[in-house]
Amino acid sequence: MSRSERTPNAVSLQELDFDSQDLQACVAMMQGGSKTFFAASRLLPPRVRTAAIALYAFCRVADDLVDEAAAGDTPLDVLQKRLDAIYAGTPHDHVEDHALSLVVQQYKLPRHLLDALIEGFAWDAGGRTYDSIEDLHAYGARVAGSVGAMMSWIMGPQSMDTLARACELGVAMQLTNIARDVGHDASIGRLYLPRRWLVEAGVQPEAWMAQPTFTPAIALVVTRLLDEADRLYKQAHSGIAALPPDCRAAICAASMIYAEIGHQLRREGLDSVNKRTVVSTTRKLMLLASAWTQVHWIRVADHNPEPLAAIVGLVQGCRDAAQQTGNKAYFPNRAMPQRVAWMLNLFERRETERLDRNALRQNS
Template identity: 35%
Template structure:
């Protein structure tokens, strides 16, 4: 199998909202973002593999750190790094950001609770904002402020994921909702584990959603006009993710027992609307 084919299959199999926007890119940028996304899926799958113990997962993540070093030296071995290597210089892709993503994935092996939102933001930077910065470079940027937009948008995306996946995460022992906010709203870990839909839970989740929606608005405000057209793929992703968050909010956060998602048709419509609006 060719490197680009492997990455294409990896990205397509995920069914992610992100993949929908890739098809609107020119071929070289599409190949680069698909390789980046395949890398993120590969390292994330290591940590999420419940058949693997922490020591095995760390060993595999260390293997990826070595593979990134080999790629930087011009000797990529894995199909993903072979696909990504040609784009490093073309799109100014900093390997330190790739390593930061691996560090973020490893945080899931070290930490399953976050005391505060500031604490959580450090995790989100590694697993989402670093990805956003790399993606923005692939899409094309001329103004450094676009990096700030991408960083904040990545945080909004990750908070949306956290809200959507509360019930799924608690099943594997992870709680990303800040502990001090759980306490402030009167929601216990037992409430989450037993899937209790209390008024306090609704208030807590509404607070989380409002913060995420505010971050989308802050990100959009940061995007310089001269880079809006090139950053259309990110705006398309944002349109899909923001709508998903609004749907979760409209349903009063059934996230303890339900995986809320948008249909493929809805995602394509939102992506196309965002594309033509820009």
């Protein structure tokens, strides 16, 4: 969208340094796209919300540019040139480019995360196939794990473990999307279900793509995919507790609403070939309220699991970027009771770790 095509102001948000009309145009894109992201974004603090909206707008436009490209177009080259200009501080005359340029400048957003996102779009454009769940992890890491890392970076760069959990949450959400959109993807010639799983269930991928139908075998593969998504939601959950306190409810809500898509799909019989599962507005509101309550009880895991192999490169790139830019972790201002509680929790964790080490020595 060019700046001359901006929509009039419609939603009031704190804007930081963003141009008012640019921001409203980005909001309009988000309202017309991901309803889940828009709902969860209302829980984000103003310091993060505007940057998140700008990031979403660019991702949405980039995805559409690749999906809607005509024969002979070179959308990936166009996107790379637009990113080059954004990082040079001379964005092209598009609303989303100007908005993202401000995010890049303000937060020193690592370029490799956006490059990974565009690489994922390139995989779509090239008709890439996915034989194993690990192959699908690699795709999810690019098109969604990268976004999770960028959101975490904008909120305030945490430890590499926190960034890993953010990437894994993005991958979990992407697996949910794939499980929900089997029929739609097939209608545009795309198959994301792991081909090995299909063959193991007795389905020949090419024959099925020629005539997509819902069968018990497809239900079995969709179930396996939802099980893997649930595993990653669980693994990522503790990372929410390591985010800045004013951001936790929004991410918890997004996680719960996306996971609910999978739960609803199960309740509906797992048929994502003939219909697309939707979580009702009423249910979303209930989950938003539940997230606001539950987030206070989430705790950082005592022992962080090994990160998903597919997201290791994204996290390492963030580590390198933090060292180069001197970007520091966000440490929120806390009232005195919160500081005391935080310190007590820290001492308790340290004491537990000490006791565990002593027990290991005695048993060795």
